[in-house]
Amino acid sequence: MVRPNLPLLLLIPLLAACSDTSSGQNASCRGPYLDDQSPTGVYGAPAPTIQPGRTVTIYGHWYTDTCNDTSIDNAPLKPLPAVQLTLRMSDRSAVSLGRFVPDGPDMGFKVSVRVPTTAPQGAATITDDLNNTYRFTVAGSSAA
Numbered sequence: 001m002v003r004p005n006l007p008l009l010l011l012i013p014l015l016a017a018c019s020d021t022s023s024g025q026n027a028s029c030r031g032p033y034l035d036d037q038s039p040t041g042v043y044g045a046p047a048p049t050i051q052p053g054r055t056v057t058i059y060g061h062w063y064t065d066t067c068n069d070t071s072i073d074n075a076p077l078k079p080l081p082a083v084q085l086t087l088r089m090s091d092r093s094a095v096s097l098g099r100f101v102p103d104g105p106d107m108g109f110k111v112s113v114r115v116p117t118t119a120p121q122g123a124a125t126i127t128d129d130l131n132n133t134y135r136f137t138v139a140g141s142s143a144a
Contacts, residue, residue: 052119056115057113079102083099083100084097090124119138
């Protein structure tokens with residue numbers, strides 16, 4: 001005699017109730033996030049390796065608590081308050097980059113960050129005060 005898996009049978013209706021099949025769309029509400037891609041860029045593109053003294057342009061995207069990435073809800077986007085950005089190097093040194101106000105069609109911002117000429121080689125991050133993080137690598141010094 002085959003015994004049905006009762007927990008699985010109970011879970012299936014619950015999962016079906018949580019999905020939206022009427023619109024054919026599912027909300028991801030991805031955001032906010034930081035990257036080096038403009039609003040028309042590629043989400044999830046690989047992070048660059050940057051030489052000390054060079055500049056990287058960072059974009060903040062979807063700094064809003066409005067979630068309407070489906071055609072069902074067209075609530076107006078309201079920006080989150082300004083966020084503080086901080087550059088951190090592999091030696092744990094930190095540089096405050098200032099506060100940035102979300103705006104525009106993707107409730108974002110753009111900031112050019114010059115990697116210090118004294119930056120150590122290795123992992124570096126730019127983090128906002130909401131704990132969103134952009135990771136990149138600082139290349140070894142070209143002066144040898």
